[in-house]
Amino acid sequence: MLATFRSIALSVMQKYAEFGVEAAPPKPYPFDVAVLPTRDDLVDMWLPLERERTAPLRSGTDTMARTCKLHGDTVFLKCIDLTTSSTANKTDFVAKLKEMKALRHKNIVEVQGVSLVVYSTTLCAAMEFMAQGSVLNVIYNKKTELSAKQMWAMCLDIAEGLAYLHKDAKRAHGSLCTMHVLVNAAGTCKLNVQAIVKAPASVDAYGVMEMAYRAPETLDGHHALDLAARQAADIRSQPYAQVYAEHGYVRGDLLIAQAKVTGALAPFSTPATWPTDAASVITRCLATEASVRPSITEAVAVVSAQVAQFA
Incomplete structure (x- = not known):
């Protein structure tokens, strides 16, 4: 089956060459670590987190809940592993991030932005840190x-x-x-x-x-x-x-x-x-x-x- 696919692809490319038409370049993957900081919907939210390595939250068992520093202050990170998550889950994460960012009030936990951590393998939403918990x-x-x-x-x-x-x-x-x-x-x-x-x-x-x-x-x-x-x-x-x-x-x-x-x-x-x-x-x-x-x-x-x- 793989050989058949390759032959079909080669045939299509040859047809393009015959008519002098270049194949359209592939669309960039929206969750590529090089693409994420430049996305139109994320570029204004991108944050300069101070450390590439982050600390797991001390309480709870959620491994995707971490803390980090932003301009000297501790922030809470809600993360998603880009190496193991499906595209659907990544898309839902970003959609929820933008929905949360739109809610702005002094008595609602503020989403400050988004960034990559853990050697650019993890996308995270940075929120204000609530020191006393619930x-x-x-x-x-x-x-x-x-x-x-x-x-x-x-x-x-x-x-x-x-x-x-x-x-x-x-x-x-x-x-x-x-x-x-x-x-x-x-x-x-x-x-x-x-x-x-x-x-x-x-x-x-x-x-x-x-x-x-x-x-x-x-x-x-x-x-x-x-x-x-x-x-x-x-x-x-x-x-x-x-x-x-x-x-x-x-x-x-x-x-x-x-x-x-x-x-x-x-x-x-x-x-x-x-x-x-x-x-x-x-x-x-x-x-x-x-x-x-x-x-x-x-x-x-x-x-x-x-x-x-x-x-």
Whole structure:
């Protein structure tokens, strides 16, 4: 078969020669390491990372998550191995990179650009480094004691990031939970931009530790909801931590899914510590019926009022 292919190719080349027509030069491969920095869609995002060698992220098991230096500051790198990844995966990586780069807000993790690392074998998206990890890590860190002022400020950070998505970017988050909110060294909360653009997780696969944060209507299929419905689902990001603590993640997910039908897991009672002027709005955020939930604009106003009391 190879010999046949070669003979056909040679015949075609001879025909071109007979008519004095030169064969068109082959198109450059868009993911060639010499081509990537010059691509029209990437050239303005290309970064002068300070080191060719990078350090794996200390926490987690993702080998494609690394850190590096940019202008003296640490940046987080989300990478893809150009030597082993398919063209389809490389194309998807760049598409997601550009989608993330377009989301610009003080409470969304910023994508600063793109570059090659590890001896030009790895393409990476460079993002601002969030030193304290997820807000879940901060909450459960026994060495960290948050004041009421800090907690309300963190709530406002999250609410304003979500407001940007809903009002300016005209999109929904889709998987807002404590794992997808990151905290920088100064204590500012920012929505993890990677979680915003990722494909929705399958709600048929239990044990993913995200179901507790989903509005009940999303359990019937997130893809079927329109934008307004998905934004309403963002408002009701309610954890059932006590269910997971008692039953574990897999059975906890099953119980929460069953509650969609049976109503067995009602929202918890309003804690006495909730401010009276905010309790009603917070309770509405947890409503099973989407139409009862407040808009993100109303939520931001309520949280802003609480933060203002500490000024």
